[in-house]
Amino acid sequence: MGIAAILSVPASPTALASPPVCQVWVTSRGDSHVTLIDGATSAVSSLDISDNSWNVVMTPDGSKAYFATDSSGIRVIDIDGGYATSTISGASFVLAISPDGDDVYSGEWSSGIVTEVDTATDTATGRSDTVGINPIAMAVSPDGADIYVANYNSSPATITKIATSTFTATDYQVDPGGAAPAGVAVSPDGTKLYSVLYFGGEVQEIRTSDMTELRTVTVPTNSRDVVTNSTGSQIYITSSNTNQVLVIDTLSFAVTDTIAVGVQPEKLAISPDDRFLFVTNEANDSVSKIDLSTNSVVDTIAVNDQPYGIAIGPSSCTTVAPAPVVTPAAVVPETSVETTTTTSSTTSVVPTTVVSSLPTELPETGVEITPWILIATISLTTGMVMASRRRQQT
Numbered sequence: 001m002g003i004a005a006i007l008s009v010p011a012s013p014t015a016l017a018s019p020p021v022c023q024v025w026v027t028s029r030g031d032s033h034v035t036l037i038d039g040a041t042s043a044v045s046s047l048d049i050s051d052n053s054w055n056v057v058m059t060p061d062g063s064k065a066y067f068a069t070d071s072s073g074i075r076v077i078d079i080d081g082g083y084a085t086s087t088i089s090g091a092s093f094v095l096a097i098s099p100d101g102d103d104v105y106s107g108e109w110s111s112g113i114v115t116e117v118d119t120a121t122d123t124a125t126g127r128s129d130t131v132g133i134n135p136i137a138m139a140v141s142p143d144g145a146d147i148y149v150a151n152y153n154s155s156p157a158t159i160t161k162i163a164t165s166t167f168t169a170t171d172y173q174v175d176p177g178g179a180a181p182a183g184v185a186v187s188p189d190g191t192k193l194y195s196v197l198y199f200g201g202e203v204q205e206i207r208t209s210d211m212t213e214l215r216t217v218t219v220p221t222n223s224r225d226v227v228t229n230s231t232g233s234q235i236y237i238t239s240s241n242t243n244q245v246l247v248i249d250t251l252s253f254a255v256t257d258t259i260a261v262g263v264q265p266e267k268l269a270i271s272p273d274d275r276f277l278f279v280t281n282e283a284n285d286s287v288s289k290i291d292l293s294t295n296s297v298v299d300t301i302a303v304n305d306q307p308y309g310i311a312i313g314p315s316s317c318t319t320v321a322p323a324p325v326v327t328p329a330a331v332v333p334e335t336s337v338e339t340t341t342t343t344s345s346t347t348s349v350v351p352t353t354v355v356s357s358l359p360t361e362l363p364e365t366g367v368e369i370t371p372w373i374l375i376a377t378i379s380l381t382t383g384m385v386m387a388s389r390r391r392q393q394t
Contacts (some may be wrong), residue, residue: 019079022271022317024278025065025095026287029051030305034067034077035287037278039271039312039319042289042299049075049085055267055309056096059101059119062314066104067118068092074106076122090115095136095309096147098164105147105162107135114149114162114169115137129169131160137225141182141208148193148208150181157181159195161211172211175200183225187232187250196226196234203237205253215253219246227268227277229292236277238265245279245288246293249277257295269312271319280307319385 022039033046034053051069054158058065066088067075074088074095093109104117112135115128132151139148147162149169157175157250162168174181179200186193186208193206201221205214222241228250237246239258243265247257262281265288269278277290280303287307289299 020328021121022312022319023058023062023079023314024269024287024310024312025058026073026280026303026307027056027067027309028304028306029054029282029308033304035303035307037287037301037303037377039276039278042301044301044303047077048081049076049077053309056311057097057104058311058313059096059097060313061101061317062317064119065311066095066097068095068106068309069231074117079187086122088117088124090124094135096140098144099141099142100144104142105138107138107149109134113153114147116151116167126237127169129162131162131169132158132171133335135160137183138180139186139188142188142190146208148184148186150195152180152182152198153178156271157197158202159184159193159211169336174204174206174213181281182223183237185226185228185235186298188230189232189319192377193295194226194228196223196237198224203235203248210378217248217253217255219255225268229274230272231274236268236270238268238279240264240266245277245290259297262286262300263292266308267310269311271317272315272324273318275319278310278312280310282306282308309325
């Protein structure tokens with residue numbers, strides 16, 4: 001089931017007034033359209049990039065998105081440029097991006113070649129190296145010094161570490177058999193690498209300085225992707241066999257929770273504010289939105305056919321929708337004044353409350369009251385009193 005049959009939103013993000021504050025981009029293995037989700041509101045739109053796509057990364061500033069396609073190289077969406085698309089030639093399956101956004105790294109499934117692309121010019125820099133068999137996932141260290149590549153079909157199972165300073169690759173064995181590393185993530189401090197073994201049914205914690213395995217935790221087989229939160233206290237794993245996301249506490253290195261999601265969960269993206277986790281469910285064309293404060297699914301979002309890769313950005317975005325701005329009504333001060341009511345026989349003073357926006361004190365005029373004005377005022381008052389007495393006598 002594709003997105004076209006169920007969406008009542010703009011068919012293209014070009015119809016949007018501006019990009020969402022938090023953009024969630026989703027690839028489609030069964031359709032040439034990619035999906036853009038508003039991370040705060042879950043509103044969706046769709047864009048045709050003319051080819052099926054596998055994986056996606058975003059620049060940290062949210063200005064561009066890069067899609068690894070089936071046969072058309074890397075499609076680039078210029079988000080700041082009105083969603084215009086362009087193409088970087090060369091086969092690509094898996095992507096990663098440097099923390100500063102200057103470089104995209106592209107891994108090709110068949111040849112096992114990882115290539116560096118300059119995001120300023122969207123052209124290959126000429127630096128590349130060969131890794132293991134069928135690179136399926138990549139992660140970059142927080143300082144940008146190293147790229148870690150999971151080689152899905154290498155046996156013994158290997159992860160390749162590429163030093164970005166020289167762009168030289170070194171393979172490290174992580175399992176004696178064909179355990180199929182399928183997902184990798186680096187801890188925020190850069191000291192640990194987390195590796196998911198698809199057939200091996202475990203998650204490894206590896207020290208990055210010497211690539212030594214420190215601890216493992218058993219998970220269901222056919223577990224795929226892994227991400228870490230911003231503090232490194234939790235990692236999250238997709239389990240395709242059980243249609244769940246597993247929560248692993250990195251202190252105890254144990255599974256502490258499981259979250260039911262859609263059918264065949266694949267890839268994960270966590271919001272920079274650690275509020276939500278987004279999960280692609282390939283077999284039922286949806287993305288699960290998980291509230292990480294409760295570890296519960298709060299939305300299931302319909303997307304294009306066979307969603308696989310997912311990315312979220314900019315790196316500073318927040319997924320909490322801003323509260324509507326309410327302008328309070330102006331408070332007008334109350335002014336108490338006195339009004340005089342005159343009858344035929346008496347004069348009474350009645351206090352009255354009048355709502356006024358006038359100042360309580362009038363500004364000085366600089367005009368002096370002369371003695372002549374004072375005499376006239378006294379005479380007028382005396383005359384009014386005498387007239388009142390005559391009326392009473394009659």
